[in-house]
Amino acid sequence: MEERYCQSCGMPMGLKDEHYGTEADKSKSKDYCTYCYENGAFTADCTMQEMIDFCVQPVLENVPGLTEAAAREMMSIQFPLLKRWRA
Ligand SMILES: [Zn+2]
Secondary structure, eight states: OOOOBOTTTOOBOTTOGGGEEEOTTSOEEEEEETTTEETTEESSOOOHHHHHHHHHHHHHHHSTTOOHHHHHHHHHHHGGGSTTTOO
């Protein structure tokens, strides 16, 4: 399995099966993480902006020295490229 990023929240899912969401038939999603996607459906029906708001805190905790403004700017560039948010 290659390294993949969740196409909803941008989290690196790495090589571990447990980070991948599940389809309705219990197979692993190739596109979405377990936090965003379970049993073939998104766990939260939110907008891209709401997802960014939700992700700011964990991103800041994971990247020492990053400011909130920089984190938001980074995600506002990255998120529209993800499969879930692409028009
Ligand atoms: Zn996700």
